[in-house]
Amino acid sequence: MNEKIKSIKEELTTDIKNTHSMKEVADLKVKYLGKKGLVTELTSNMKELSIEERKEVGKLSNEIRTHVTEELATIEKKLELEELNQKLEKDTIDISLPSDKIKRGSRHPFNRIIEDIEDFFVSMGYDVVDGPEIETDENCFQRLNVPLGHPARDAQDTFYIDSEYLLRTQTSSVQARTMQKNQEKTPIRMICPGKVYRRDDDATHSHQFGQVEGLVIDKNVSLADLKGTLELFAKKMLGENTKVRFRPSFFPFTEPSVEVDVSCFKCGGKGCSLCKQTGWIEVLGAGMVHPNVLRMGGYDPEVWTGFAFGTGLDRFAMFRYAIPDIRYLYTNDIRFLEQFDRKDEENEIK
Amino acid sequence: MKLSRKFLSDYIDLDVDTKQLADDMTSIGNEYDSCSKLIPATNLVIGEVLECLPHPDSDHLHVCKVNVGKEILQIVCGAPNVRKGLKVIVALVGAELPDGTIKKGMIRGQESSGMLCAMSELGLEHKFLKEEDFTGIHELPQDAPIGEDPISYLKLDDEVIDFELTSNRGDLLSILGMAYEIGALYDKKVKDIDLSFQENKEDIHTQFSLDIQTENCPLFLVKKVKNVTIKESPDFIKNRLIASGIRPINNVVDISNYVMLETGQPLHYYDSNRLGNKIIVRMAHENETLTTLDEQKRILSNQDIVIATEKEAVGLAGVMGGLTTEIEEDTKDIIIESAIFHPTLIRKTSKKILRSEASTRFEKGLDPKRTYMAILRSCHLLEKYADATIVGGMIEYNHMDISEKQIPITLDKINQVLGITLDKKTVLDIFKRLGFSVEDKDSLLVTVPTRRTDISILEDLIEEVGRIYGIDNIQGKQMILPVVPGTVNKNNRMIRNKLAMLGLNETLSYALIPEMDAKKYTTDQFDIIKVLDPMSEDRNTLRHSLIPSLVSIYEYNKARGHKDICIYEIGKSFGKVEDQYQEANHLAILMTGTYTLGLHPKKVDFYILKGILEELLDYLGYQNRYRLQVQDLPNELHPGQSASILLNDTKIGIMGKIHPSIVKDDIYVLEIDLDQLFSFRTKNMQYKEISKFPGITKDVAFVVNKKVSASDLMKEIKKEGGKLLKDISIFDVYEGDKIGDDERSIAFSLVFEDATRTLNEEEVMEIFNRIIVVVENKLMARVRDK
Known part of the structure; x- marks a missing residue:
């Protein structure tokens, strides 16, 4: 079990390193936390285990789920900010260009x-x-x-x-x-x-x-x-x-x-x-x-x-x-x- | 009135400098224009030419050695009359002359330290100079003291204040009047005038007679003097005349002017032998002619007073004498006239013919006591300076009241009007200084000397007290008045603010325009109003429409390269209707070129101007009460792009494009009668409940014949739409090859709404379809792209 968890953690670290878009983050969410995701699979055979083992597996799988969720949230936030910054950069205008004139009239x-x-x-x-x-x-x-x-x-x-x-x-x-x-x-x-x-x-x-x-x-x-x-x-x-x-x-x-x-x-x-x-x-x-x-x-x-x-x-x-x-x-x-x-x-x- | 300080000093002792005197006189109401030395040149001395040698490099210059007292100067001089031994006026290095400052310099290789002066170089007015004053340097008498000031030596060291007097103070057009005024100012006494002379045994009444035939001459005095010697006047007379702005002629003529300056009473001297033994004073005959002293033939009317013999007019009373009886070199005996004529008639005659020193005084009204004084003073001076023998007696015609005015006044009234609290002693002292005597009883009874023709009511006395007390010593008070709100009509302001916000510039132009423009840009029925005596043909008629003025402004600016002109003006419109002069406030607008409001500059067209009209009328509270109508249009507008503006079915103005035959540019103008506009009352705005239920919007475009107007379509849609149709707007107009040549497509957006419930699609569609059917049938329209 610990082996499995360790390998999930290692795989996650590699995956996050290679993630550069929100779309990839969404894919990772499915890969790890989805119905058939790696973390979900850890508990797929719970029924076959003893009460003690279940407790142990339950605890460990919860820990790894929390870990994966947090890691993905962090990278998600980071990428969101990057994308916003890119948008701001792209939208920046030259404020020194002339205005659209609104002409006033006058009183004598x-x-x-x-x-x-x-x-x-x-x-x-x-x-x-x-x-x-x-x-x-x-x-x-x-x-x-x-x-x-x-x-x-x-x-x-x-x-x-x-x-x-x-x-x-x-x-x-x-x-x-x-x-x-x-x-x-x-x-x-x-x-x-x-x-x-x-x-x-x-x-x-x-x-x-x-x-x-x-x-x-x-x-x-x-x-x-x-x-x-x-x-x-x-x-x-x-x-x-x-x-x-x-x-x-x-x-x-x-x-x-x-x-x-x-x-x-x-x-x-x-x-x-x-x-x-x-x-x-x-x-x-x-x-x-x-x-x-x-x-x-x-x-x-x-x-x-x-x-x-x-x-x-x-x-x-x-x-x-x-x-x-x-x-x-x-x-x-x-x-x-x-x-x-x-x-x-x-x-x-x- | 030019006041010579030296002349004034004959009658009052002064210890203030002349500038101070001028300023003090201003503070009591007698303003001055200038205050200066008669001869402003500085650094002048009397010199003697010791040596005068021809300049080695010139055929007309001389190199002179000139003794100026302290030193001997080398001066190069170009005057033809310079010679050894001459006494001359030397302008030293540093002297300020009217033409510049004298500097030490080299003239064709010869050093020159100063300048020898001609009279014309010292700053005296040219009319006082003789020909030799221009052609050569001034030659002083041989006894002139070297090193002294030549201006004092020539007795020209006078100072002159040029006063601009108010029209009521005719008494100040005399040295004596000035002396009394200055006496009141500084509390000083005026000295007596010498009227003494000897008379011979003859009696003028046996030699001369007087016939006054008009009531416009209430006082006429005549004296005769014999055997005068005509010569040059003594320097003091000449110099005082010059300082007073009058050109000296000869002793006799100068004395008449001198006495006029002293007393304010103009005199006329006739050559007795040329005049004969009788004077008639009468009104001129219509078209009677008279050649005056200045050799001009004058044509007179029955409004001019003349002095005449039995044969002909010999003088224009109060204005100018005639040529035939003037004093000449051979004159021996003189008839002196001292008289008073009707001021208004003199003013009219002089305005028509000539303003003279005499007429200026006559038209302000004269003191009859001075009329007597002047004729006696004349005799005194003629005896003294023209060797005259004075014939005994004086012919007097006097129909004038010479008594002094008495005006009662109280101390309270003086203090109430001035808003101060003076004690009685101060007030009595002021009257004493003015030479007014006062009887101090219940009220003060003030006796005013006849010289003060300007004083007749107690308010005049109050002004005198204020003047001498110092009117500026009165402290300003904050008035305490009942609190009443002030009122002002702000209609024009609202228009100005709105139009300024819409990007239009306000102009201010002249109400007087050329007659040819006065009937343009209007269909109103009126007669033009012309001024009787215009300054030019360009400004001879009062405008009815303001548009011609705006068109001129457009032309002015266009000539300076400006194409975008959006202007407006509010002003009076004038016209004569049924013999009544009428005026009304009008607003006019002119727009051409590009109009910029918001993001996109647009070429001005009819619809922009229409938008401005609507924005203005809506803002002023006239929503839905006005419309445009194509009828009753001025010829100056494009017949297919102009309209009358109607409010509640009454025409209040016009708008449109200026006819292309008048200007090639696209110029749009508008004019509204504001008085008419504002005669329609508006209600205060009131909040209308906003519907809580959503509306439904339906769009439709109709293709119709071009002759069907947008407003025709609108009218039908509105009628059929009923009360659920909340709003109609046009969002597109199309003409082109997708539809027929004589067709046009107009797209409407219709908003249906009910304030009490949500409408359902079916009921809206029912109304919408009904509208379409009606419009199609009634206006031969079809729905586009259906």
């Missing part, structure tokens, strides 16, 4: 700026109001305290379409509309971004450009409130460290009127080519709503005060994306447009 920088400005003011409880681009002379000028023949009209050379209607030269026209429309004469908080038109075309001016107008009317609104609001706005649009400076100025529809400068976001106020060495950049016109404008809008200037501000959208787009020429915004070169295909960073101008 002009509208990206509008959306940002809208979001900021909506977060402060302002309504975003739309107004027509074909306006009446009355809404665009007269109700803003610029009567016919007023010199301030010269600065805004106007495209008229007939004696009464024109292409709005400023989004301020929406101020007049909003005040009239508010029948109950309740407080107003609104901005109006949009396109405006002036007969003017050169490197720094386009005959069509964007403006956003803001208007707040309430009781006890002050110039200090205007400054606080614009400080927040400037920080949001141009960066946390932005400072705001007021200079007295003149607009027919506000009194007092101010020009609003922001500290240069490029040099931080030290002076550079962008701010012409002054450290400041003029970005807004603003002021307290002129009593005549309030009155014409149906608000009693004895009771109500308000502030208004206006700024050019194109310049903000040019600042944020470092666009050197306003005309690039309107040329629509596909190589320009395609660049605006990613998200904005918060306060990108730093």
Whole structure:
């Protein structure tokens, strides 16, 4: 018996050495452990043996069965791993080959700026109001305290379409509309971004450009409130460290009127080519709503005060994306447009 | 307004440097464009030519020995007038001149340490120079002190601030106005102006008469002076005019300009003998002509004010005098006019004819007190610098209110509007500095001098307080307002985001387009809207369709070698309908070349654009509510590859291929009226229960005549499929030699499903077969490969 077991063990060792595939492992399983396998055959004559012998043969055959099973499992595992490794090797790709391109489109920088400005003011409880681009002379000028023949009209050379209607030269026209429309004469908080038109075309001016107008009317609104609001706005649009400076100025529809400068976001106020060495950049016109404008809008200037501000959208787009020429915004070169295909960073101008 | 520091110093003592003054003025609302020396050249000295020998290697250069005080320099000079003994302006080595820096060098083998200068080389504007200032070096008087600064010697050592004033501050277009403003800024007193002169025994009223025939001239003053001597002005007058940007002519003309600069009141001097003894002020006749001082014949209208004799117009009021009565070399007696004309009319006339220093001042409105001051100041200077005899008396026509405005205001109101807390003393002090007097009663009653024509209401006074206090000293406040949610319409944003995700690029183009494009790509009924005064014919009409703009953008990019262009724009569409101007938000898309989304670039065709349309409308919530229809199409589109877009059976736009007669490339465009689109409400999306029971899919391909559309087939299948037919999709379309020439095969995949139970094969087959029979019969179709 021991002889037989020994010879099985030796044969198994030789067989395993010559086994190189899973198929061969399966064959070995049949050869040793199958119904007529070598190990099974050891116990084929059990019936002819004594109880003691049976115990002995049973024990020995179990031992050799366990041994064979383990040996085959080991080689099986080893071969499995080898085969997997071969497959991985075969499936390996060159990750440096180019991708299948998925093209993104873009949103125009002009509208990206509008959306940002809208979001900021909506977060402060302002309504975003739309107004027509074909306006009446009355809404665009007269109700803003610029009567016919007023010199301030010269600065805004106007495209008229007939004696009464024109292409709005400023989004301020929406101020007049909003005040009239508010029948109950309740407080107003609104901005109006949009396109405006002036007969003017050169490197720094386009005959069509964007403006956003803001208007707040309430009781006890002050110039200090205007400054606080614009400080927040400037920080949001141009960066946390932005400072705001007021200079007295003149607009027919506000009194007092101010020009609003922001500290240069490029040099931080030290002076550079962008701010012409002054450290400041003029970005807004603003002021307290002129009593005549309030009155014409149906608000009693004895009771109500308000502030208004206006700024050019194109310049903000040019600042944020470092666009050197306003005309690039309107040329629509596909190589320009395609660049605006990613998200904005918060306060990108730093 | 160019402000000469020397001129200003006549009326106010200043101890700040000029740059500081300019910056301080800016902080109170008076911006400046530039601040510089009148003559920017540096390192100049007065020298004397001791020796002047011809250059050995040149026929026009000279080699000079020049005494500049500390040393004697050898300088090579090419000027024809250089000679021994001449006093000259020497630019030393290192001198910065407008044309560059002077360096030591060799000129044709001769050492040269500096340059002898012509006036034209020092940086003075050319209009102030004479011919000899260009042709030769400047010859200084013999007593010019060697080694000294020639600019100081010539009294040209002035500094100039060029202000860009706001349109309301006409008062600052004068040295006196500037002095008052700067006086308020630094709390300094303005000095008096000398108006003294002697009058002779004559009375102007016996020699001259005035007839004002228009209400557009509320104030007109006349004085007469006799026996003037016309000559060159003294240096200080000439230099101040130059610093102020006005070219000196002769003493009399210069004095009129000098007084205008001082007081802000333009004057006109007439040659008394050429004018005669009467002035009429009237509106011009229609098409009346007048030759102005600049020898231009002007054609006038009844909106222009003229100064006239009985015979003819002799001056365009407020703008320019006439040629026939101008001051000439032989002028002896002068009639001086100091007047105020209607600002708006002057503005209109000058806009039409000519902007002058005078009209700029008239159109802003003038202080009547200065009208008086200016005519007296004129007499003072003419007596002093033109030997004039002043005829007694003055002719006055005055229909103007010269009283000072009084405005009541309270301290509370000032503090409330500015948002600060100033005490009364500070406010009173600010008014005092401005030269406003204040009666301090219950409220403050502020009296504003007539020179401040810009101040009429209490808000103006508040601005003055803010300005002088320092408007930037106001601290920003965080407003406390009731919490009200803001509102914004996000429709356009959603469209932009969706189209950007689909790989399209947003454009921004001009609303003004050429008239010839204004009716294209639309079948809408409207009249075009043109601007009355366009900048060019290319931009004279408001666009109705946005597609012409996108086509221009395509052309621009194509010319630069780009073939793949997928763009969109949202903008206003304009048109006049039944005499009403109308505008609506439109979306337009243009696609051409290759479209890449996902793995496979594909040539743009109708179906890609249709896919984008569907993706957009589905995203916006309009699933199953829109369809395409081949009717009512613009001529610019391919008749066999375009359609109207209908939503709830209302046309909201068009799409299709641009007609091959317009462009050869395959370009597909789409335009939707967004206002119309969004007028159809959408419901919020709601979760639909997912069937727990599996569906059964059946495929079938029908061969039909090409004239039968896919949607016809779809309609029949749907109708027959009933409610168990959950989904139909087309997965193949075939045309070719395996079927007839006029046939086409369309393969459908049909999904049957019931949310409440598992369907069995038999009942599905029953419906499926019924569908086949109906389609075959109704549409003359047959099932392919059956």
